[in-house]
Amino acid sequence: MDRIYLDNNATTIVDPLVKQAMEPYWCERYGNPNSLHTFGTEVHPDLRIAMNRLYRGLNAQEGDDILITSCATESNNTVLKGIYFDLIKKGKKNHIVTTTVEHPCVANSCKFLESQGVKVTYLPVNADARVEADAVRHAITDKTALVSVMWANNETGVIFPIKEIAEVCKAKGVLFHTDAVQAIGKVRVDLQDVPADFLSLSGHKFHGPKGVGALFVRKGLKLPPLLHGGEQMSGKRAGTLNVAGIVGMGLAMELASDNLGYENKEVRRLRDKLEDGLLKIKDVLVISRRELRVPNTVFISVRGVEGEALLWDLNKSGIAASTGSACASESLEANPVIKAIGLGSELSHTGIRLSLSRFTTEEEIDFAIKTFTEAAGRLRSISSTY
Amino acid sequence: MAKNDLIGGALWEAYSKKVAARMDNPKNRGELTEADAKKLGGKLVIADHGAESCGDAVRLYWVVDAKTNVIKAARFKSFGCGTAIASSDMMSDLCVGKTVDEAAKITNIDVEKALRDTPETPAVPPQKMHCSVMAYDVIKKAVAQYKGVDLSALETETIVCECGRVSLGTIVDAIRLNDLKTVEDITHYTKAGGFCKSCIAPGGHEKRQHYLVDILRDTRAAMEKEKLHAGMETQEFSSMTLVRKLKAVEKILNEDLRPMLAADGGDVELVDLKESAGVVEIHVQYRGACMGCPSAGTNTLSAIETVLGQKLGVKIKVVAV
The missing domain is CATH 3.90.1010.10 (Sufe protein. Chain: A)
Incomplete structure (x- = not known):
């Protein structure tokens, strides 16, 4: 068996259709869309199609903005720092509400804003590794400028009650931002149904290319640009348009929407099969209930087996996964998300995340169950604590 | 790199x-x-x-x-x-x-x-x-x-950086001999802190008994103090000019006495310095919480007298004016 990729929450394979669609923009249609000549203007129809696909995928309206960025990290930074410059520095508000389990790009932006005097409330997760809407309700004060809660968690796959949280914020008159990076292509993201003000996404997490993301800004709202420069994106995000990236992400979004049914039926079936298979190993623990998670993710802890060691063995057999173990990080710091879930400190050294995609096959899952079980067995035979 | x-x-x-x-x-x-x-x-x-x-x-x-x-x-x-x-x-x-x-x-x-x-x-x-x-x-x-x-019977020296097996003594010596001013310097000279980084400052991967930031601060402080004493010892108090005498007294007030008084919200100001029959009379005025404090005329006064006397090596009388 060839290599098996079960780390789709880190990045995904580019859909071959997406790659094909991007092909003309390197050597043939390479014009700058902001130029007046035909090299520039000939790509406009393709960009419009791509933008339409993005708007349709999120069910955004004409008056809303979907700014193209370089990645979700940029989108999230644009929102948090934009709110700081727009609302907080002008002295009207001084408080942001977020969670203890956000991606580093939100968590570290908040930390930076704290160093600038902003007050930040970090909401914990409950026993299901979920943030509760009620907690958000109670955390909001009349000084709150923004609530930022991710749609689904990257480590555990747990989906947060985003509609409820967005409605709480709307009722309280507080701006709401969601990092939807792990939600696109896995759950329905409908911005007419969910009254979020800002939403971030990243192309490479749903079979689009790396280096391109987007930021949805609800009609009537304004953010100062993070990148100042030319007049691209109406001056709201400067920098030459990443034409190939936009075309690729647009198609990837359409394919993600088209495959949502498959994701929730087939990918979910394979994930459940994997999870059931791994639960046959004694003394393992899966974080949160599967009906609360995106269909592609399982986070499992094997007692007595350190995460990096297990990852090593899986990689040896050609299986790519991920661990939040402190030992696997450059800094030796335990993954803050795993720490925040608070299911015992052992977990911060034993967790393995497996994440599937619509390209994952049944044979791969069968092989993964077998390999994982063997690796856990080998490492337990060495383990001094099992 | x-x-x-x-x-x-x-x-x-x-x-x-x-x-x-x-x-x-x-x-x-x-x-x-x-x-x-x-x-x-x-x-x-x-x-x-x-x-x-x-x-x-x-x-x-x-x-x-x-x-x-x-x-x-x-x-x-x-x-x-x-x-x-x-x-x-x-x-x-x-x-x-x-x-x-x-x-x-x-x-x-x-x-x-x-x-x-x-x-x-x-x-x-x-x-x-x-x-x-x-x-x-x-x-x-x-x-x-x-x-x-007992395990402790086998320990011969205090290890600060476990990864590089660098001892407390080695680190203090390196700071003193090479006049090191930053943690990066310490890592450069001794390798301590260059591995898992837990020993640099609290909050790392592991809790440690000694941290490089503390060792650096304490060693630097000790070095500064020694330098000051060395500078003072070169000249007898009695042979100093009046300006240097006042400066020497101010220094001791700043470093040894004011922090103590400040802890209780008080302060003291040097007003005058007179010498007669081998006794140095130092006139001070209390500020802040020291004003009207019942012990300002007794315990505090004698504490100031003792510290100044020890540091300057002469007989001191402190007068609150």
Whole structure:
């Protein structure tokens, strides 16, 4: 068996259709869309199609903005720092509400804003590794400028009650931002149904290319640009348009929407099969209930087996996964998300995340169950604590 | 280093082939039993170190010849990452054939050096040196157990950086001799803090007894104080000009007395300095909470008198005006 990729929450394979669609923009249609000549203007129809696909995928309206960025990290930074410059520095508000389990790009932006005097409330997760809407309700004060809660968690796959949280914020008159990076292509993201003000996404997490993301800004709202420069994106995000990236992400979004049914039926079936298979190993623990998670993710802890060691063995057999173990990080710091879930400190050294995609096959899952079980067995035979 | 650090994710690429091979197939893994000890004609020693919640745990098994104290066999079990398993496996190899006293001298650095593919290339990336420390600690425990002594009896010096085995004395000496001013300097001169970084400041991977930031601050403070004293000792107080005398008194007020008074919200101001019949009369005015404080005329006054007297080496009388 060839290599098996079960780390789709880190990045995904580019859909071959997406790659094909991007092909003309390197050597043939390479014009700058902001130029007046035909090299520039000939790509406009393709960009419009791509933008339409993005708007349709999120069910955004004409008056809303979907700014193209370089990645979700940029989108999230644009929102948090934009709110700081727009609302907080002008002295009207001084408080942001977020969670203890956000991606580093939100968590570290908040930390930076704290160093600038902003007050930040970090909401914990409950026993299901979920943030509760009620907690958000109670955390909001009349000084709150923004609530930022991710749609689904990257480590555990747990989906947060985003509609409820967005409605709480709307009722309280507080701006709401969601990092939807792990939600696109896995759950329905409908911005007419969910009254979020800002939403971030990243192309490479749903079979689009790396280096391109987007930021949805609800009609009537304004953010100062993070990148100042030319007049691209109406001056709201400067920098030459990443034409190939936009075309690729647009198609990837359409394919993600088209495959949502498959994701929730087939990918979910394979994930459940994997999870059931791994639960046959004694003394393992899966974080949160599967009906609360995106269909592609399982986070499992094997007692007595350190995460990096297990990852090593899986990689040896050609299986790519991920661990939040402190030992696997450059800094030796335990993954803050795993720490925040608070299911015992052992977990911060034993967790393995497996994440599937619509390209994952049944044979791969069968092989993964077998390999994982063997690796856990080998490492337990060495383990001094099992 | 910048260029090589920018992409990141190179953790596994930095493992030596020996580390990888021992991780894949640790030949010393497993247990030794009383039956094994009997067969080999030795005494069984089992030592444990670490815990799962810390991320590393290792158990070391020895069979030791009771007459010669030579370790005849060594095995291990480990909860830990690849480098922890590989280090434990190498550590077991290094123990065999040595006496218990010789084994006690094996350090994590010996283990890491033995795991290198070439003498000059480290076997593991800096932050992973930490994992080999377990191997060192568990040997100490086994030695203590075999000898029936307290573990602390084996500790000869205070180690600040476990990964690089750098002692407190080495670090303080390096700061003093080379006039080091930053933690980066300390790492550059001694290697302390260059590995898992836990010993640099609180809040790292592991809680430590000593941190480089504190050692640096305390050593620098001690050095400054000595410098001041050295400067003062070169000239007798009585032979100073009036300006220098006032400055010397101000300095002591600032460094030794005002912080004490400030803790209670008080302060003191130097007003005048008079000398008569070998007694230096120092006139002060109380400020803040000292004003009207019942002990300002008694205890506080005599404390100021004592400190000034000791520091200046002359007879002092303090007058509150």
